Amino acid sequence: MALYSEKVMDHFINPRNVGVIEDADGIGEVGNARCGDIMKIYLKIDNDIITDVKFETFGCGSAIASSSMATELIKGKPVSDALSLTNKAVVDALDGLPAHKLHCSVLAEEAIKSALKDYYDKNNIEYDHSLFPDCENCSHGCGE
Ligand code: FES
Numbered sequence: 468m469a470l471y472s473e474k475v476m477d478h479f480i481n482p483r484n485v486g487v488i489e490d491a492d493g494i495g496e497v498g499n500a501r502c503g504d505i506m507k508i509y510l511k512i513d514n515d516i517i518t519d520v521k522f523e524t525f526g527c528g529s530a531i532a533s534s535s536m537a538t539e540l541i542k543g544k545p546v547s548d549a550l551s552l553t554n555k556a557v558v559d560a561l562d563g564l565p566a567h568k569l570h571c572s573v574l575a576e577e578a579i580k581s582a583l584k585d586y587y588d589k590n591n592i593e594y595d596h597s598l599f600p601d602c603e604n605c606s607h608g609c610g611e
Contacts, residue, residue: 471528472562478532483539486521493589495581499574504530508538508578512586515546522578529564529571536560537575546586549579550598 471479488509496507504526511519520542522534537557541549554572558564564572580599587594 470565474536474560474562475529475532475564478535478561479528482531482535484521484535484542485523487523488519488521491521491582493582493584493586495578495583495585497574497577497581499526499530499570501570502527504571504574506530506534506574506578508534508575508582510549510579510582510586512546517541517544517546517549524574526574527568527571529568530574532561533557533564533572533575534578537572537579541579546583550583552576552579 486509488511490511491509492512493510494507495510496505498505505524506526507523509519509521510517520538522538524531524534533554537552540556540560541552554569554576557572557575558569561572584594584599586592
């Protein structure tokens with residue numbers, strides 16, 4: 468069996484939603500301390516719906532495929548859907564990632580959460596702070 472699914476290869480070679488949103492409502496940037504890869508997500512939010520999303524990822528192929536798939540999964544969806552997007556959902560949508568590459572998908576989940584937190588902060592929207600753990604110090608396995 469090939470190491471990477473066809474969907475991973477497709478989203479790596481032909482990533483969706485690459486770029487920058489100049490007037491984004493929320494921007495999230497996260498990095499993986501171990502590999503040094505960085506992912507940045509831009510959200511445009513209107514009436515609680517994610518009307519546009521773009522990403523820039525300086526990272527491995529799995530990180531690029533994960534960002535691309537994650538943006539597809541939240542585009543046009545309510546903010547609450549994006550907030551509950553897990554890295555597992557991204558991996559499932561990609562038809563799997565090799566075990567040693569699962570952490571790359573965590574970057575996508577964290578970047579989206581970070582962008583949503585930025586949106587809440589900029590708009591003075593009340594939110595449950597426990598939804599946004601401190602990624603630097605969490606026990607989430609991000610750096611593994
Ligand atoms: Fe760094 Fe994939 S190896 S995100």
